[in-house]
Amino acid sequence: MDRFSVYVPRLLPEAEPFVSTLRSCPGCGQALAVRIIGKALANHGRYPYGCEAPDVSASALPSEGWQTFPPRKASFAASKIDPAKVLAVAGESGAFEDLFSLLKDAQGSKKRLFITCFFNEAGIERHGSKPESAYAHDCIRSFSERLEGIHAILDRAGSAQPDFFATACASYPFDLIGKVHKALSCRISFLAVFVPCPTGCLYDPSLGLHAGRRAVQTGFFPLYQRESGTTSITLEPGTLLPLSAYLTMQQAYMVSPEETARVQSLVTGALAALRKKCP
Amino acid sequence: MKAYRTGDTVPEGAYTGTVWRDKKPVWDRKRCFKCGSCYLSCPDAAIMKVDDGYYDMQQDICKGCGICARECLNDALAMTPEGK
Numbered sequence: 001m002d003r004f005s006v007y008v009p010r011l012l013p014e015a016e017p018f019v020s021t022l023r024s025c026p027g028c029g030q031a032l033a034v035r036i037i038g039k040a041l042a043n044h045g046r047y048p049y050g051c052e053a054p055d056v057s058a059s060a061l062p063s064e065g066w067q068t069f070p071p072r073k074a075s076f077a078a079s080k081i082d083p084a085k086v087l088a089v090a091g092e093s094g095a096f097e098d099l100f101s102l103l104k105d106a107q108g109s110k111k112r113l114f115i116t117c118f119f120n121e122a123g124i125e126r127h128g129s130k131p132e133s134a135y136a137h138d139c140i141r142s143f144s145e146r147l148e149g150i151h152a153i154l155d156r157a158g159s160a161q162p163d164f165f166a167t168a169c170a171s172y173p174f175d176l177i178g179k180v181h182k183a184l185s186c187r188i189s190f191l192a193v194f195v196p197c198p199t200g201c202l203y204d205p206s207l208g209l210h211a212g213r214r215a216v217q218t219g220f221f222p223l224y225q226r227e228s229g230t231t232s233i234t235l236e237p238g239t240l241l242p243l244s245a246y247l248t249m250q251q252a253y254m255v256s257p258e259e260t261a262r263v264q265s266l267v268t269g270a271l272a273a274l275r276k277k278c279p
Numbered sequence: 280m281k282a283y284r285t286g287d288t289v290p291e292g293a294y295t296g297t298v299w300r301d302k303k304p305v306w307d308r309k310r311c312f313k314c315g316s317c318y319l320s321c322p323d324a325a326i327m328k329v330d331d332g333y334y335d336m337q338q339d340i341c342k343g344c345g346i347c348a349r350e351c352l353n354d355a356l357a358m359t360p361e362g363k
Binding site for chain 2: 006007008009010012014016018024026027028029031032035036173198204205206207208209210
């Protein structure tokens with residue numbers, strides 16, 4: 001590593017649109033991702049900001065100028081606000097349907113839309129607004145099911161043919177920032193962000209970013225982008241780490257050799273399909 | 280005590296980061312070369328730049344997750360039990 005590249009964090013804008021809340025868990029990857037996205041947007045004007053689950057854990061609202069509302073109302077805001085560039089943010093469970101509707105509606109209009117969808121590792125949901133459950137797992141029984149769910153959502157979002165489609169991870173902040181800037185230059189953008197979840201996966205909160213890196217380095221969540229029909233892998237993992245390096249970090253789900261083999265076959269297949277699309 | 284961001288008066292330790300954490304990050308300035316990795320990696324924006332470009336944590340925001348200490352490139356951060 002170039003000896004001066006370690007100082008790159010100091011080049012980021014000092015503006016901190018992020019407002020921490022006590023609702024997010026210690027080490028919450030989603031809160032970090034929202035913060036990094038907020039920093040990337042800091043000098044790019046103000047946007048109406050529609051969000052669902054992320055607003056429970058953190059908020060990227062600066063002190064003035066932004067509004068927050070559910071994604072299903074974001075398209076309404078887009079029609080009323082000029083320039084109609086709307087940022088919609090949500091998790092990938094229930095709110096994804098709203099995001100997908102926004103994505104499809106934007107295709108047939110002149111709206112400019114930037115959608116960010118968060119994938120946390122174990123699918124733990126925060127229902128802070130619901131009195132009956134503060135935390136609930138999405139009833140995911142295995143990592144293979146989790147990965148199949150992620151692939152299904154990415155395929156669905158990709159089928160809507162946004163101008164810019166990319167995956168990112170909170171553990172690679174500069175890749176995430178670069179993709180946010182790229183997304184702002186395109187009319188319709190979809191950014192899928194993988195965020196570590198120490199609470200959901202039951203590992204030490206200090207290992208949050210490490211878990212995200214492992215997810216990328218094992219091929220579980222590759223980082224790539226598709227712009228104007230051209231797909232490219234933005235962070236080539238090189239020699240992939242064994243999947244066990246990532247799966248065994250967590251304590252929430254039992255990982256058997258059979259399960260590891262299932263996930264490995266999914267990862268291998270997905271990576272091969274991705275490399276085929278790259279020129 | 281005063282909440283850092285808003286300046287509101289709050290009871291000591293009430294509903295602030297102090298309630299959450301049992302460890303807090305402490306910087307060793309002899310090892311810190313001010314790269315900013317800790318600042319960037321904090322999920323709560325609880326690390327701020329102080330005098331001479333060094334960093335410190337904000338008492339009423341830091342939850343003591345330890346990501347900053349883990350991400351430090353030169354082991355300049357140690358998670359110290361609260362109250363010490």
